[in-house]
Amino acid sequence: xxxxxxxxxxxxxxxxxxxxxxxxxxxxxxxxxxxxxxxxxxxxxxxxxxxxxxxxxxxxxxxxxxxxxxxxxxxxxxxxxxxxxxxxxxxxxxxxxxxxxxxxxxxxxxxxxxxxxxxxxxxxxxxxxxxxxxxxxxxxxxxxxxxxxxxxxxxxxxx
Numbered sequence: 001x002x003x004x005x006x007x008x009x010x011x012x013x014x015x016x017x018x019x020x021x022x023x024x025x026x027x028x029x030x031x032x033x034x035x036x037x038x039x040x041x042x043x044x045x046x047x048x049x050x051x052x053x054x055x056x057x058x059x060x061x062x063x064x065x066x067x068x069x070x071x072x073x074x075x076x077x078x079x080x081x082x083x084x085x086x087x088x089x090x091x092x093x094x095x096x097x098x099x100x101x102x103x104x105x106x107x108x109x110x111x112x113x114x115x116x117x118x119x120x121x122x123x124x125x126x127x128x129x130x131x132x133x134x135x136x137x138x139x140x141x142x143x144x145x146x147x148x149x150x151x152x153x154x155x156x157x158x159x
Contacts, residue, residue: 054091054115065125065143067091069117072137073110081132081141087125091141092116124148 057068079093129144
């Protein structure tokens with residue numbers, strides 16, 4: 001099923017899927033010997049994978065924008081919310097595995113590692129009025145809207 005796009009086999013998507021499934025430290029990853037040469041590419045792939053694995057909803061409300069992001073398994077102290085490049089909202093965190101020496105995973109479906117989403121904020125977003133609340137593994141970031149500009153009337157002198 002990996003590599004299927006609109007029901008058709010796509011070799012490019014299959015190759016990308018295999019690339020994304022390589023864990024860190026394997027096949028020249030960041031932790032493997034020779035990984036320094038592939039470091040930037042590895043970080044890019046890790047960020048793309050983190051964004052693809054982090055579901056989010058964006059809602060426009062009358063006075064604000066709400067970004068609702070699944071961050072299950074993370075506490076509010078493990079989540080970072082910031083604005084980069086003046087208008088890019090970045091939400092990130094990292095889910096770490098719970099290592100127990102006497103336990104062996106038989107199946108692991110929850111994704112461990114970096115979680116991230118980036119959103120370009122609209123021009124009417126108020127960068128000074130951003131708040132975030134995390135409840136039950138769901139992060140809600142609220143960005144208030146700037147008030148609409150006052151209509152301007154210009155009197156033109158008629159000669």
